[in-house]
Amino acid sequence: MDTLTIKELQSRNEIIEAFPVMKQLRTHLDENTYLEIVIAAQENDRYKMFALLDGGEIVAVTGLKPMITLSSGRFIWICDLVTDTTIRSKGYGEKLLTYVHEWAKENNYESVSLSSGLQRTDAHRFYEDKMKYAKTSYVFKTTLK
Template structure:
């Protein structure tokens, strides 16, 4: 997770993860030979535009293991989990500069780019 969330200290990560778990956050891991190679953090949610959906907050694969099919396998599992739990969609956000990840989501995994996400620090 540190590879994706470089700004978080371990203490802050643990604090946020504790609060997120109360809201239904789940962390899925894919391991190869007892080494975690890919992680995804998700939460079931509901709103007017995605209806019942599973939101992927964090998806990261170890850089030395990328292009080995691990991210695809983990997302396939997440799609199955979402379907089993009644979700209509799986949604995620990806940083603007992550063009390789965008190609993966769209070309390989069948996601559609359909909106922009904005935020403002308060």
């Protein structure tokens, strides 16, 4: 892990390079839809993507949005966090999430929040046991037609 770097993904090419890893979390997206959504979120919603690279290869990706709400004040919402499934449990997720915590502090945000699918029990253990996140709410969703 001595060849690790973290960089913000801003160009179309950088965003596309992260797709194979992000696709492991967001399986419903094809590359074109993914690129379209990321660019729109960056332009309209302050969405940022960061990648953890090991030896120049993307091994983990996160997408986040700086937010301000009455309930949470100034905070970072993690929209996406995924480590390549073929190389999990090597500390990559912890390294990238710790980077997000540091970035949030440097930019005067008070906390970091995320939601995680009910079926993702391994991720829940990681957030609670390793990263010391607390369950604070349920997230509810409805589809509008």
